[in-house]
Amino acid sequence: MKIYSVEVGRRIRKGITLKVKNSKAEFVSFDQKSKKTAISVFYPDIVYSSIILPPVDDIETLSILIKSRMGGIIEEGREYTFVYILQEKISETELLYDVYAFPLDRYNSVTELLEITPDRLNILTLDNFSLLPFSKALFPEKNVFHFYADDEKVLITVSKDNRPLYIRANPVPDITVSDEMHNIYYENFNMTYMFATRNKKIDINSILISGKASLNKEFIDLCKEFTGMEIHILNKEDFVKGMTDDDFIEYTLPVGTVFLDERFDFSPFELKKERAFNKISAGLSVISGLLTAGALLGIFSTYTDISKKEEDFIALKSQVEHKIDEIHRKIDINKIDYYKNYLKRLYISEKTNPVLVFDLYPSLFRLLNEKEIKIFLSDSKQTVEITAEHHFESLSDYIRFKQKLRNILSGIKNLSIKTEENKKDLSIRLFIKIERDLNED
CATH class of the missing domain: 3.30.980 (Threonyl-tRNA Synthetase; Chain A, domain 2)
Structure with a gap:
């Protein structure tokens, strides 16, 4: 599948077209060569909370409960979309979720800016989450401190496998000169590392650095001295082919976005539901097509010699007419009452939907x-x-x-x-x- 992956920052907007198969990507073009689009957004003001909810099987009901619980945290009168990640089962009646809220007006402004219609959008997520696939692939089952930085922003995502433990995003001051960049990077690294290990009590197992920060030797030396740990540099070899090292550093986030799990999609609930329905419909269409093709092949094989099978056809017709007569005899008044009662119960079931x-x-x-x-x-x-x-x-x-x-x-x-x-x-x-x-x- 080809997909156009776009990174949207404060000033910078850039994208690439990739061909994705399983866990590998191949560079196609710096231009948009696909109608399907993945978007990552730099948004340092993300609203986050951990909330406890009762077990709910229905996704729509769960969404309603989450919106209700986030009412005291999100801005009143402003609509939001949510990403929620199950962290742990506390008891039989309590589940702990991490919930991230993204303003709907920001979602709309990004899709309008890129002129993306709902049918063309695969995922819209945060830049921080686009780092998750790299951390998970390189260090499975480890607590990874992933530091990304470029000329515009600093992103830090602490995660284990596909589960974010802590995220932080900061803009790089506009007046920063290149000679000072290592200090800006290190200040963010130091503060976040201290907060994650001391306040959040996260035991960091691996440190991964990507983006332009991976080229800054002074910054990397400071990190190594501060943590006493080995510093790993993200490279393209395990993830994408057809790109130079410099291009991969420049387009790290768009590459990560195409591998991201759909759980991190901030698309509104109704759009997610529509996508799920379309996937099911597409699957049914494929199955129907295969069954039809099989039936046609069977008919072709069976009735190649029509004259020879004429007697079989007449016998089959007689059997069908007999079955129809049996059906007519069985649909009596009792059956009609049965179906009326069934429809009545169906109506009551709709009215008593827990949602x-x-x-x-x-x-x-x-x-x-x-x-x-x-x-x-x-x-x-x-x-x-x-x-x-x-x-x-x-x-x-x-x-x-x-x-x-x-x-x-x-x-x-x-x-x-x-x-x-x-x-x-x-x-x-x-x-x-x-x-x-x-x-x-």
Whole structure:
């Protein structure tokens, strides 16, 4: 597959066309020679948080929960797209995710700038994530400190395999002269390395340097002296052919982007869902084509001599007519009632889709730190049971939460609530039950 991979920075915008097969790429052109596009964006203001969620199988429901939990972190009134990475399973009812939020208006401005329509976009991600494939390939199962820098920016991605542990992105000051670049690079390296090892408690196993920073001997010597570790330089040999060393250094990020897992795509959820549907449709079309071709081949082989097979054809026709008569006899009034009842149950199933619960009570789920959600169906009623638990830093936060909860619950019908409050340690446990009459919808 050929793909045009573009890097979008503050001032710099550059791309290359690559032919990708498995884990290898081949340089095609510096011009756009493919309609399919991959984009990496320099965005130092990324919003990040670790959040705990209950296990959810449905991706759409998970997206709704994440958006709800990120409500207090992201800018109010601004739309975002999300990338979420499962970090660990805490318990049977709790999963820890790392969530990255990217503004939708920034996403739109980049795609409009490049004149990319949704059907042509393979992935839009952060520059930091484009470093992951290199770190994973060279040092599997290791904690890798990957430092990339050029004339415009510094990127640092600490990761293990395909899982980012910490990322940082900084612009290089516009007034920086080339003789000072090693100091700018080292300042970023030193501060981030200290933060990752001391504050984040990450045990760094390998250090990898790429981009123009890999050519700066003074900077590399400072890193080696500071860490006491071997410094590895990224080279093109294991990843792409048809490029010079200098071109690979210049286009490291676009090369990395084409190998990146689609989990790191910031495309809006609806677009991801459409892509998944198109992939399934394409797969079904291929299967259908193969089956059709096989059927045609079978027909051709069987009926080459039509005159010889005329009797077989007549016999087959008689069997088909007999089967049709049997079907007509079996579809009686009882069968019709069966299908009517089936359609009715299908309708009820649509109305009781668990995703709708989050749409019906968005303010409640934005507020609650739910530990467990149970949904029951009985006759024409749907019962939602929510268990939530909250701890507060101050009495004012505690009172504010109770007031906000009271206001939200006052607008919900057929609701009951039980609370277990501990004012000494400022905690509260909630048991909320909502009964929804499906005939009223």
